[in-house]
Amino acid sequence: MSSTDQNPDRLYSAREPIFPRRVSGKFRSLKWWLLAICLGIYYLLPWMRWDRGPNLPDQAVLIDLANRRFFFFTIEIWPHEFYFVAGLLIMAGLGLFLFTSALGRVWCGYFCPQTVWTDLFILVERWVEGDRNKRVKLWNARWDTRKWRLRLTKWALWLAIAVATGGAWVFYFADAPTLLWNLVTFQAHAVAYSTILVLTLTTLILGGFMREQVCVYMCPWPRIQAAMMDEDTLTIGYREWRGEPRGKHRKAEGAAQLGDCIDCNACVNVCPMGIDIRDGQQLACITCGLCIDACDDVMDKVGKPRGLIDYMALSDEARERAGTPAKAVWRHVFRVRTIFYTLLWSAVGVGLMVALFIRPDIGMTVAPVRNPIFVTMSDGSIRNTYDVRVRNMHGEARDFQLSVTPAEAFTISVEGAEDATFTVPADETLLKRVYIVAPAGSAPASASTSEVRIWLEGLAAEERTYDDTVFNGRGMK
Secondary structure (H helix, E strand, O other): OOHHHHOHHHOOOOOOOOOOOOOOOHHHHHHHHHHHHHHHHHHHHHHOEOOOOOOOOOEOEEEEOOOOEEEEOOEEEOHHHHHHHHHHHHHHHHHHHHHHHHHOOHHHHHHOHHHHHHHHHHHHHHHHHOOHHHHHHHHHOOOOHHHHHHHHHHHHHHHHHHHHHHHHHHHHHOOHHHHHHHHHOOOOOHHHHHHHHHHHHHHHHHHHHHOHHHHHHHOOHHHHHHHHOOOOOOEEEEOHHHHOOOOOOOOOOOHHHOOOOOOOOHHHHHOOOOOOHHHOOOOOOOOOOHHHHHHHHHHHHHOOOOOOEEEEOHHHHHHHHOOOOOOOHHHHHOOHHHHHHHHHHHHHHHHHHHHHHHOOOEEEEEEEOOOOOOEEOOOOOEEEEEEEEEEEOOOOOEEEEEEEEOOOOOEEEEOOOOOOEEEEOOOEEEEEEEEEEEOOOOHHHHOOEEEEEEEEEEOOOOEEEEEEEEEEOHHHO
16 A cells, blocks of 8 residues: 555645635725625515516516526517527627636626625624634634534524525526415425525535635636636736835835835735735636735835736736836727627627517417328318417417418318417417318329428418428328
């Protein structure tokens, strides 16, 4: 057995807990505002009402799995329109590429759910246990009554947030007030309770206990971001040429040769990832900007210019070191790569908008019934059977009529109806059995197959659509 097998602890080290210190500044304020907006939208959106008429749900945003619909304010997406969802996912991916290439990991630092809920959990932890020094002291203290009281209080608040998170998610899939009543009266389906339980546990574990480990070990984006960034990408960096050699600014011999960095570790103490940005670009950095706020505060106190840690590009660092001014921010943002991503993102968005506005409010699909392929009637005519599915995407019931071309060669009828007319309820799909007959001795009756076109026409409005299919004759024998 090797020495490595005998000492497995040499391969892995225990996690060092991170206790970020409270900091104030423009980036911390921006994060608080974005946190409030994101959480506000997430928790409150299912409760917004939107009047769509008497036959449709009045929840503004609803993923109706039972009826296979997605409602978003005035927009209703049907199952056959999944390309809208695919397009939105493509836009999200291109948007992530765009913002990463221009501004680094701004998604990770400001909008990612893991970051948002971790920030919220750290805020609760600070309220209950105090700022960094008190939390470090409590972590190292023995388990006495006070420590149990503080920990149980913190965990209880975390659990309440996690339950609210899981509960808010299920409200997007059913009428929120009705589902809430069913949940509290224990009348909801088991799927609702199990979904809340799973999301509660994942939110509590990932946001409360794992925190930065999710970003470092579970999330794939830190390993992909390198392909999206280049030397002109704005990201958080340390102006080493200005800060080194670092040291305490005391009135001592050689102090004049020190850089602006006083080695106070303020940037490290506020970092939610526990890294030292002065060590250079790192996979764990989420570019949240808190180290900038902390460093700027220290620079103000020691009378040095701000910006020792700042949003900057690697190409600017080389320019500043050589004594030349950095590029303007707009030149970093608007360059070939970002313009290309913007054009792609815009093209997909415009395509989706055009498709949304030109989509028809009625639709039809035709499926020939293959068993039997055709039926010979008593008068010698040939009959084919079809399953016709008609979509009425209007908010009220509509009357429709079917016809077939070429009309001189065929007749069409609908099962259960005196003629080829029928009514489709509001915002529903109706399946009808349809028969097309070719007279005895006609060309379609004798041929193997003939092309036919089935038309669907709305009687109350000038709406018309069609679907092409085939008619099977005696030649199929």
